[in-house]
Amino acid sequence: MSAIPAIDIRYLRVDYGNFVAVDDLTLTVPRGEVFGLVGPNGAGKTSTFRVLTTLMEPTYGEVILDGVDVLEDIESARRIIGYMPDLAPVPTDLKVWEFLEFHAAAYGIGNRSQRRQRVAECLEEVALTDQREKWCKELSRGQTQRVVLAKTLLHRPSVLILDEPASGLDPLARRDMRTALRKLAEGGATVFVSSHILSELAEMCTSLCVMNRGRLLASGTAEEVRQTLGNTERVLTATLLARHEEAAAWIAAQPAVHEVKISGQQVTFNFNGNDDAQADLMEGILRLGIRMRAFEEKRTSFEDILVGVAESNRLP
Ligand SMILES: Nc1ncnc2c1ncn2[C@@H]1O[C@H](COP(=O)(O)OP(=O)(O)OP(=O)(O)O)[C@@H](O)[C@H]1O
Ligand SMILES: [Mg+2]
Incomplete structure (x- = not known):
């Protein structure tokens, strides 16, 4: 080439x-x-x-x-x-x-x-x-x-x-x-x-x-x-079989975590740490000895990022 x-x-x-x-x-x-x-x-x-x-x-x-x-x-x-x-x-x-x-x-x-x-x-x-x-x-x-x-x-x-x-x-x-x-x-x-x-x-x-x-x-x-573009925030969801309150409290105390919510079996929260920190978080939940059935991540869509870019560049 x-x-x-x-x-x-x-x-x-x-x-x-x-x-x-x-x-x-x-x-x-x-x-x-x-x-x-x-x-x-x-x-x-x-x-x-x-x-x-x-x-x-x-x-x-x-x-x-x-x-x-x-x-x-x-x-x-x-x-x-x-x-x-x-x-x-x-x-x-x-x-x-x-x-x-x-x-x-x-x-x-x-x-x-x-x-x-x-x-x-x-x-x-x-x-x-x-x-x-x-x-x-x-x-x-x-x-x-x-x-x-x-x-x-x-x-x-x-x-x-x-x-x-x-x-x-x-x-x-x-x-x-x-x-x-x-x-x-x-x-x-x-x-x-x-x-x-x-x-x-x-x-x-x-x-x-x-x-x-x-x-x-x-x-x-x-x-x-x-x-x-500074968008590294993800929404993470841990689906747990028991002890949701305890897990939510532990998660809320970790760095880069905010807006922890419980809904049925799921504990959902926003996270803006890096990939390593996210792996640590997952491991931490397992270490508590709480049975986890699934762990999911959702990223802000590209469209949301672009809308953010367009808005932040708008003239006053
Ligand atoms: N011939 C022209 N005379 C004056 N202004 C123009 C002319 N062509 C484009 N512009 C202006 O220049 C800017 C960029 O236009 P351009 O067509 O390059 O954008 P674009 O990214 O292709 O947009 P779109 O997604 O709508 O196709 C716009 O604000 C447009 O109004
Ligand atoms: Mg065009």
């Missing part, structure tokens, strides 16, 4: 008049990743993507994709980039294969039979071969998204930039999208994908970053992001 990162963004800034939409964004993504960009509406995701895909000049900053300086060498950049915009136009009066062959011709891909071959490959990549004869307007939303993704792949881009590709998809269609993206990354492409839904990206991506009001707040694996 080459040491050159697939995506190298430095000090990127985008202004619309007096408004700063992207503020000092620096980010690198190694090749072969499915990398997520998450942020609430207005965070600056689409603005960032517009610069990366040569559609807009930034106020300041550098963008290098697979070693190509996007702001200097637009022609080369466009050959390596595959961009799926957030509101991709939906074809209606063409069959799936016609739509793709039309675009293959527009990209100047080979002769007729080479284009046919390439379209077949791209349909295979997004698992839509069996829909090739359908009218585009007859496709479901998930299938439409995948046809647009197939179109994005025609010219064999090495960096895919997909703006909210899973928006409006049901869990099954999201899974198909995730499989398609993982496969592309395994084939050597790098995928940069945005969403305002953190949990959606957490399941789709190898790593991700969180942006709000134009600024990068955290990046890394989903777990690292969770930690950077």
